[in-house]
Amino acid sequence: QVQLVESGGGLVKPGGSLRLSCAGSGLTFSDYYMSWIRQAPGKGLEWVSHITSSGTTIYNADSVKGRFTISRDNAKNSLYLQMNSLRAEDTAVYYCARFFGLQSFDYWGQGTPVTVSS
């Protein structure tokens, strides 16, 4: 069955960096567009970044433009999110998710928590 497993979250100081990873299994990873979505404590869902199957097209939310970079390595069935210049408002659980049929997220990872605090 399809599994997405995030890792790399943790506690980081404001201005610091973190790299999240998402390992996929049970799917032909290179066939699918993927996104990162986050959820701040007690808040709703916020789409963060998106990458096409080949990695040639990327979209980012305005809130992370210039600070976060999404990438993928299809040979390793892996998705990444490089997060720089982190702010307190980036504190959230970060999910990777498979974008299905150009319209919805049908598989999600369990999430990895990121806390930005001094």
Next chain:
Amino acid sequence: DIQMTQSPSSVSASVGDRVTITCRASQGISSWLAWYQQKPGKAPNLLIYAASTLQSGVPSRFSGSGSGTDFTLTISSLQPEDFATYYCQQANSFPLTFGGGTKVEIK
């Protein structure tokens, strides 16, 4: 950016009740709408895509309708496992956006 507005933000209901949640888009999105259920501490689960297509494995008591700017998620007979938060999401254009969520609570 397309804003997604859900109402109500919370609803109290009893087992067996019919529950309706509304999602309104700030501009027309055709049928590019999905609904998710999220339980505390868990990742969201896709219920409906393309506004009205039930995801495989989702009980038939869930249904979706609408197109353009106004959409509805209906739970025909609320079950104990349905108490959760529900989100809509548009995929008409980037940035993808979610509604603020509707929490379905036990009356």
